[in-house]
Amino acid sequence: MSEIDIKRISYLAKLKLPHEKEEFYANSLKDIIKWVDNLKMIDTSETEPLHNVTEKTTSIRNDEIIKINSVDDVLSNAPDRAQNFFKVPKVVE
Amino acid sequence: MSNNWEMVIGLEVHAQLNTSSKLFSSSPNQFGSEPNENVNFIDSGMPGMLPVMNFACIEMAIKTGFALNFNINKYSVFERKNYFYPDLPQGYQISQFEFPILTEGFINIDNPDNQKKIRIERAHLEQDAGKSIHDIDPKFSFIDLNRVGTPLLEIVSYPDLSSAEEVVSYMSSLRQVLMYIDVCDGNMQEGSLRADVNLSVRHKGGELGTRCEIKNLNSFKFIRQAIEYEFKRQIDVIESGGKIEQNTMLFDTSTGETRAMRSKEFSHDYRYFPDPDLLPVNLTQDLIDKVKTLVGELPQAKLDKFIKDYNVDKDIAKIITAEKQNAILFEKMISETDVKPKFIAAWLVGDIFAFIKENNLEVSSLNEKTKEITDLLKLVSDDVISNKAGKEILPRVLNGQGNPSDIVKELGLEQVSDSGELEKIIDESLIGEEENISKFQGGSDRVLGYFVGKCLKATKGKGNPKLINKILLERLKK
Numbered sequence: 001m002s003e004i005d006i007k008r009i010s011y012l013a014k015l016k017l018p019h020e021k022e023e024f025y026a027n028s029l030k031d032i033i034k035w036v037d038n039l040k041m042i043d044t045s046e047t048e049p050l051h052n053v054t055e056k057t058t059s060i061r062n063d064e065i066i067k068i069n070s071v072d073d074v075l076s077n078a079p080d081r082a083q084n085f086f087k088v089p090k091v092v093e
Numbered sequence: 094m095s096n097n098w099e100m101v102i103g104l105e106v107h108a109q110l111n112t113s114s115k116l117f118s119s120s121p122n123q124f125g126s127e128p129n130e131n132v133n134f135i136d137s138g139m140p141g142m143l144p145v146m147n148f149a150c151i152e153m154a155i156k157t158g159f160a161l162n163f164n165i166n167k168y169s170v171f172e173r174k175n176y177f178y179p180d181l182p183q184g185y186q187i188s189q190f191e192f193p194i195l196t197e198g199f200i201n202i203d204n205p206d207n208q209k210k211i212r213i214e215r216a217h218l219e220q221d222a223g224k225s226i227h228d229i230d231p232k233f234s235f236i237d238l239n240r241v242g243t244p245l246l247e248i249v250s251y252p253d254l255s256s257a258e259e260v261v262s263y264m265s266s267l268r269q270v271l272m273y274i275d276v277c278d279g280n281m282q283e284g285s286l287r288a289d290v291n292l293s294v295r296h297k298g299g300e301l302g303t304r305c306e307i308k309n310l311n312s313f314k315f316i317r318q319a320i321e322y323e324f325k326r327q328i329d330v331i332e333s334g335g336k337i338e339q340n341t342m343l344f345d346t347s348t349g350e351t352r353a354m355r356s357k358e359f360s361h362d363y364r365y366f367p368d369p370d371l372l373p374v375n376l377t378q379d380l381i382d383k384v385k386t387l388v389g390e391l392p393q394a395k396l397d398k399f400i401k402d403y404n405v406d407k408d409i410a411k412i413i414t415a416e417k418q419n420a421i422l423f424e425k426m427i428s429e430t431d432v433k434p435k436f437i438a439a440w441l442v443g444d445i446f447a448f449i450k451e452n453n454l455e456v457s458s459l460n461e462k463t464k465e466i467t468d469l470l471k472l473v474s475d476d477v478i479s480n481k482a483g484k485e486i487l488p489r490v491l492n493g494q495g496n497p498s499d500i501v502k503e504l505g506l507e508q509v510s511d512s513g514e515l516e517k518i519i520d521e522s523l524i525g526e527e528e529n530i531s532k533f534q535g536g537s538d539r540v541l542g543y544f545v546g547k548c549l550k551a552t553k554g555k556g557n558p559k560l561i562n563k564i565l566l567e568r569l570k571k
Contacts, residue, residue, distance in 0.1 A: 012362055014177050051170050051192075051367045057375035058171075063112050063149035066119035067133070074132045074238075077139075084128040085226070085235035088179045092227050092234070 004029050099297050100324045101304075102260055103252035105289040106267055107245050108277040109221065110153050116220050116244035117144030117187065117371075124283045128237040136241045138182030144370055150244045151374065153276040154194045154218055155384040157246060160274045160391055161213060161267075163198035165381055169217075171371040174363040179236050180223035188247075189217035190365045194374065200270065201393070202262040211263050212251040221245050246276070252291065252301075257320040261313050264288060269392050273417045287311040290320060293337070294327045302327070303337040307344050307351055319344040323351045395420050403427070403434035412442045418456040425460060430467035432474045440470055444484055448491050465490050469497035476557050482506040510557040512564065515548075518556065519564050522547045533569050541565065 006026040010017045017025060071084050080087040115122050118135035135142040158165040170192040173185040195216040201208045221243035226235040248267065254260050268286055271277040278285050288311075293304035307323060310316045322344075327337050342351040367373075390398075392414050399410040413419045423441055427434050445466070449456055459466070469490050473483035478501055486500050494500070501507060509515060522544065523530065533540040541562075548561045 008362075012175075012364070051373050054372065056372055058146050058372040060146045060148040060151070061119070063114050063147050064119060065114045065121045067121075068119075069133055071127070071129050071132070074129055074134070074137050080233075082230070082233070082235055084130075085237055086129070086179070087230075087233050088236055090227065090230075090232060090234050091179055091225065 004033075097297050098294050098324075098328050099255060100320070101252045101293050101295060101301060102254040102256075102320065103291040103304075104248075104250045104254065104260060104263065105291070106248045106250075106264065107221075107287050107289075108248065108267075108271055109285045110150055110244040110246060110276055111278045111285075112147060112149045112153070112244055114147055115242035116147055116150055116218065118242050120242065122243050123239075124280075124285075126239055128235075129239060131239045132241065136182075136238055138184065144187065144368075146371065146374070147244065150218055151194075151376070151380075152384055152387070153244075153274075154216070154246060155376070155381055156274045156388050157216060157248075157271065157276055158195045158198070159385055159388045160270050161195075161198040161200055161216070161248070163195040163213070163216065165376065166192065166194055166196060167376045167378075167381075168192060169194040169374045169376075171218075171368045171374070172365045173368050174219075174365055176361065176363060178222070178225075179234060180225045180238065180241070182223070182238060182241065186220050186222065187368055187371070188219035188365075192373075193217035200263070200266055202259065202266050204259070204262070209253075209259065211253045211259075214249045214251050216246055216248040219245050219247055252293075257317045260288075260290065260316055260320060264313065264316065266392075269415065269417075273390075273392050274388055275417075281311050281313075284311055288316060290316065290323075292320060292323050292327070294324060294331070302331075303339050305337065305340045305342050305351075305353075307342045308354075310344060315344060315346055318349045319351055322349060326351065392417075392420075399423075399434075399438070403438070405435050405438045409438050409442050412446075413438060416456065422456055422459055422463065426463045426467050426470075429463055430471055432467060432470045436474050437467070437470055444487050445491070448488060459491065462491060462493065465493075465496055472497055472501060476508060476510055476559065477501070478506050479508055479554075479558065482508075505555075507555065508557040509552050509555050510560055512560060515552070515556055515560055516564055518551050519544075519548050519561065519568060522551055523568060530569060541569070544569070 004026040006017065006022045006029070009029070010025075075081050075084065075086065078086045110116075110122075112122050114120060115136065118133055120133045120136055121131045123131055135144055155165055157163070169189055171187050172190040174188045174190070175185040177184060193215045196214070198213040198216065199210050200213065201210050221240050223236055223238040223241040226237065229235050250263065254263055264286075268277075268279045268281075271286070272279040281287065287309055290307045290310060291304045292307065293302040295302045305323060305327070307319050310319055323342065330337055338353075340353040343354055344351050396410050396414045399405045399413060400407055403410075405413070413423050419441075423434075423438065426437050426441070430437075445459070448454075449459070469483060469487065472478045473480055482501070482504075486497065486504070486506070489495065489500055490497050495503075526544075529540050529543065533544075544565050545558060545561055548565065549556050549558060552561075
């Protein structure tokens with residue numbers, strides 16, 4: 001099993017881990033992966049990949065506009081708004 | 094800079110599909126609305142919402158498949174591409190990754206002296222993201238989620254392009270096809286069609302270099318500028334002993350320069366996995382066959398038809414086929430009159446397009462007036478009125494100020510095409526011109542123009558110039 005880069009994983013998951021907890025979480029993740037790795041014992045070379053357990057295919061709808069809510073509904077959970085925009089800390093690439 | 098460098102370019106083109114509603118939600122897919130007007134709980138990424146596929150997007154993808162010579166895959170899968178950004182409220186973009194709906198297509202582009210086949214690796218359906226606005230407030234970004242969930246078809250070419258010209262030609266051919274099959278409005282200014290350019294440099298015929306990706310170019314001008322700048326930049330780096338780092342670049346439209354996006358602490362890892370909210374897409378042969386009948390005539394086929402069947406010059410035919418609405422207008426006019434298509438084509442790309450441009454009109458706005466236009470062109474091609482008179486009254490006809498024959502009568506513009514009458518006028522105008530007549534007979538062609546002018550003046554400009562020319566020549570050669 002490859003080493004766990006806990007800094008990178010927490011960055012990707014947008015989680016801030018206290019420095020002293022990093023090793024704890026790295027080890028927990030290792031255990032989880034070790035457990036999932038048991039699946040590798042099964043020979044799947046002859047098996048088609050499965051993307052969904054049902055035999056069904058995706059539902060479709062017709063291309064019609066249905067409005068079910070107002071702008072205020074959508075903004076009602078926003079931590080902050082400015083006119084009808086969501087207002088968030090500056091993020092610039 | 095030595096000039097044995099060449100550029101190798103692949104393009105990722107994002108085409109917004111012109112559906113009524115979004116890819117997975119019933120919100121309007123509409124540009125220019127008030128902020129967050131077109132956002133429902135699916136678009137805003139509320140928990141527990143279930144995305145449901147818009148059938149029109151599947152149809153449009155299949156149409157594109159036929160138009161760009163793709164394999165249309167009966168089995169495709171939507172996956173989650175995970176990353177955090179404020180204008181992506183779900184925390185992931187629903188896209189296709191391992192099993193895209195279209196693979197291995199191509200399009201032919203026109204180079205100055207040949208056609209080049211550009212291979213297209215894949216095209217897949219995905220959601221567009223929202224828009225962040227950074228310049229209203231110094232401390233905050235404002236987020237408008239209207240664009241979230243707009244259906245995109247991302248079309249990924251192989252690195253078969255080797256100049257800015259080829260890239261522009263490829264992009265405009267794609268745009269033309271997508272507009273013909275009515276899947277994209279092609280409006281680059283509004284972002285309906287935008288490109289990411291992957292560019293690397295190498296010594297001619299040598300090994301591929303490291304590529305940089307320039308994001309989100311939405312005009313032909315910017316594409317050209319960005320490519321030219323980035324090409325020089327990479328060569329400069331290498332020639333001064335440096336190495337190209339694989340980077341994502343932004344193009345600054347105010348300086349015309351590219352710059353690396355703020356370097357990331359860690360490289361991206363999108364952790365794609367099949368979206369558990371969406372089942373795989375299975376296309377039946379029946380559906381594929383049915384959509385095939387909706388593709389319609391493609392630009393290349395129309396161009397060939399205009400040149401071969403209608404005898405239109407290639408350059409003019411290209412102008413007419415450049416946009417679908419031009420071709421529709423042209424074909425409607427042809428179907429309504431016996432005036433030669435070549436004649437109609439010349440008027441269309443000349444005075445009629447000039448009128449449209451001057452008055453800032455849509456070409457399609459003339460579809461209602463084709464009867465009047467072709468009536469006018471018939472009067473000109475039958476020599477009832479002169480070319481000049483036709484040009485004069487065209488604006489009135491296009492403005493809907495009466496039908497052409499009434500206007501012609503009202504202004505008294507009918508030409509004199511009665512040869513008896515013209516012969517009389519010509520004979521009179523030759524009286525006392527012995528000197529000029531002998532000059533003509535001595536080989537001075539310029540004198541002919543003088544006589545034509547004189548006769549036209551005698552008819553107050555209404556004499557049929559072709560006929561005058563013909564009779565004059567007969568008289569003068571005697």
